[in-house]
Amino acid sequence: xxxxxxxxxxxxxxxxxxxxxxxxxxxxxxxxxxxxxxxxxxxxxxxxxxxxxxxxxxxxxxxxxxxxxxxxxxxxxxxxxxxxxxxxxxxxxxxxxxxxxxxxxxxxxxxxxxxxxxxxxxxxxxxxxxxxxxxxxxxxxxxxxxxxxxxxxxxxxxxxxxxxxxxxxxxxxxxxxxxxxxxxxxxxxxxxxxxxxxxxxxxxxxxxxxxxxxxxxxxxxxxxxxxxxxxxxxxxxxxxxxxxxxxxxxxxxxxxxxxxxxxxxxxxxxxxxxxxxxxxxxxxxxxxxxxxxxxxxxxxxxxxxxxxxxxxxxxxxxxxxxxxxxxxxxxxxxxxxxxxxxxxxxxxxxxxxxxxxxxxxxxxxxxxxxxxxxxxxxxxxxxxxxxxxxxxxxxxxxxxxxxxxxxxxxxxxxxxxxxxxxxxxxxxxxxxxxxxxxxxxxxxxxxxxxxxxxxxxxxxxxxxxxxxxxxxxxxxxxxxxxxxxxxxxxxxxxxxxxxxxxxxxxxxxxxxxxxxxxxxxxxxxxxxxxxxxxxxxxxxxxxxxxxxxxxxxxxxxxxxxxxxxxxxxxxxxxxxxxxxxxxxxxxxxxxxxxxxxxxxxxxxxxxxxxxxxxxxxxxxxxxxxxxxxxxxxxxxxxxxxxxxxxxxxxxxxxxxxxxxxxxxxxxxxxxxxxxxxxxxxxxxxxxxxxxxxxxxxx
Numbered sequence: 001x002x003x004x005x006x007x008x009x010x011x012x013x014x015x016x017x018x019x020x021x022x023x024x025x026x027x028x029x030x031x032x033x034x035x036x037x038x039x040x041x042x043x044x045x046x047x048x049x050x051x052x053x054x055x056x057x058x059x060x061x062x063x064x065x066x067x068x069x070x071x072x073x074x075x076x077x078x079x080x081x082x083x084x085x086x087x088x089x090x091x092x093x094x095x096x097x098x099x100x101x102x103x104x105x106x107x108x109x110x111x112x113x114x115x116x117x118x119x120x121x122x123x124x125x126x127x128x129x130x131x132x133x134x135x136x137x138x139x140x141x142x143x144x145x146x147x148x149x150x151x152x153x154x155x156x157x158x159x160x161x162x163x164x165x166x167x168x169x170x171x172x173x174x175x176x177x178x179x180x181x182x183x184x185x186x187x188x189x190x191x192x193x194x195x196x197x198x199x200x201x202x203x204x205x206x207x208x209x210x211x212x213x214x215x216x217x218x219x220x221x222x223x224x225x226x227x228x229x230x231x232x233x234x235x236x237x238x239x240x241x242x243x244x245x246x247x248x249x250x251x252x253x254x255x256x257x258x259x260x261x262x263x264x265x266x267x268x269x270x271x272x273x274x275x276x277x278x279x280x281x282x283x284x285x286x287x288x289x290x291x292x293x294x295x296x297x298x299x300x301x302x303x304x305x306x307x308x309x310x311x312x313x314x315x316x317x318x319x320x321x322x323x324x325x326x327x328x329x330x331x332x333x334x335x336x337x338x339x340x341x342x343x344x345x346x347x348x349x350x351x352x353x354x355x356x357x358x359x360x361x362x363x364x365x366x367x368x369x370x371x372x373x374x375x376x377x378x379x380x381x382x383x384x385x386x387x388x389x390x391x392x393x394x395x396x397x398x399x400x401x402x403x404x405x406x407x408x409x410x411x412x413x414x415x416x417x418x419x420x421x422x423x424x425x426x427x428x429x430x431x432x433x434x435x436x437x438x439x440x441x442x443x444x445x446x447x448x449x450x451x452x453x454x455x456x457x458x459x460x461x462x463x464x465x466x467x468x469x470x471x472x473x474x475x476x477x478x479x480x481x482x483x484x485x486x487x488x489x490x491x492x493x494x495x496x497x498x499x500x501x502x503x504x505x506x507x508x509x510x511x512x513x514x515x516x517x518x519x520x521x522x523x524x525x526x527x528x529x530x531x532x533x534x535x536x537x538x539x540x541x542x543x544x545x546x547x548x549x550x551x552x553x554x555x556x557x558x559x560x561x562x563x564x565x566x567x568x569x570x571x572x573x574x575x576x577x578x579x580x581x582x583x584x585x586x587x588x589x590x591x592x593x594x595x596x597x598x599x600x601x602x603x604x605x606x607x608x609x610x611x612x613x614x615x616x617x618x619x620x621x622x623x624x625x626x627x628x629x630x631x632x633x634x635x636x637x638x639x640x641x642x643x644x645x646x647x648x649x650x651x652x653x654x655x656x657x658x659x660x661x662x663x664x665x666x667x668x669x670x671x672x673x674x675x676x677x678x679x680x681x682x683x684x685x686x687x688x689x690x691x692x693x694x695x696x697x698x
Contacts, residue, residue, distance in 0.1 A: 162290030415626030
């Protein structure tokens, strides 16, 4: 106990309690200053903890210094002798001076060191984190939530959404920002979630909110930019103007410019010109344009595309100089061709005329360049020119996920799957809640036969749009390709439970997504009667970009597998009659020739079957089209297998396995139409010499 009392007495004599108290109070004050500066300069999240660490490190230095100074002999701290020669008194006040000095100097030193680090951050990052947490590539990021319609008329929702979309489009043209696409923000209309949660889900630090009130000949638009992490307003403004095209575009451009200024993003003269552009002076034409956008964003169903075309044609009739409307019109005509709604040459010609007019009116128009890219991609399969147009469009509109998606799609068609993945991921950064883009990433991984990597993206696509069948189809096909038929059945059962797969659309996914769906999986499982049940309500014909499938063809296949050759032949002949008519009308359609070749093979017409199968490949070879071309090769291999040409079949299968694609050893082992090849040495040798699958059952 005597030792402890001695220690306490020594601590008291050296004023260490006082040192500790002074330092703690001073540190608290320093941390308050730091917190204020972090908020003002928007410094990174590690700045306050760094200050605390430096102050903690400084504490033992303060105490050690106090020990050293208090250890100086008391005689050395006496005053000089006074004039009478009497010795001076000890300077006990010196202890207190040293105590204050120790605590202050070390605290100031810690704060100064923190200040140097903070200043370095500001200097070398080019801007304070004004900006909050920087987005991808260090860019400030923003999501504009759907604006609220305060007009009191539900019919004006299209107008409010149009203002919101136009502001987003202008922000997307600023290279110094990362702007989240409309697809991802629409799900937050009237959301009860707080802004911090919304920002975290979208991967941004700033949220733009707004309202639109349309009343008679006046319009009022309010907008506010919020730092979601700190729930602080960075900028807000209210615009009340006459309801004219000029004033509307002035508001949209000003909002975009003010947001850029609030986020300390410098605009080039070209960017300023683009975001201040006034595409039309005719308010009625502009409203028709917004109506067309409303239909286009609704879906790609034929009725919606045709309604959008009608609206944009009205806009152009009112203002023949409306370049953006021409670009939108061209895109819609290209969609009509691509989705097989209208494969006439007149449709493609209308797409080309519209985009030519758009770029004639405004040569550098990003919407026009993008429409030109889709025309070359969808209409002509001219991937080099499509890529050139998309690249030029992206330079003018760097935040467009649609353009990045287009580039990725073109690269995938060219066979560069890894580069396509990069572009799809970029598109997903800009549109993180897009089921289509998530699906595109998953599907590309599947083409590389990286099924484990594909599934999380397919799951995300399903979660984002549970009613869309593509991701279910792709996922069940991938499970079969990795030998997990039971898991494929689970996916199909879930899709059936949700009403996504029905007898009516049982063939649709098979046609559009390369033999994926209920009929196909039932055939793989050997449940031929079940597959026939699925066919009862299926349409006579379904088709998409990959295949043209007649219900009669599936009936022929399934009855043949059941051993009913007579009925199988009758269905094959019915399929033949239909397909020969189609080939006569569309001789350039590779899908039709492949389908007719399979039908001829089923009828035993060997030479004709091979001829049609080869013609299908010639019209759509993998060298021209890496994605669809492999389907034509697969069909040719199937024809060879059916007509008894195993060597030729194996040669085509080797081509399939050497390229990115959707077939694996499991595919050929499970699909029943490959059975004529079973036991054939060259066929078996294909898989014995290949590396085993690295896929692990889940």
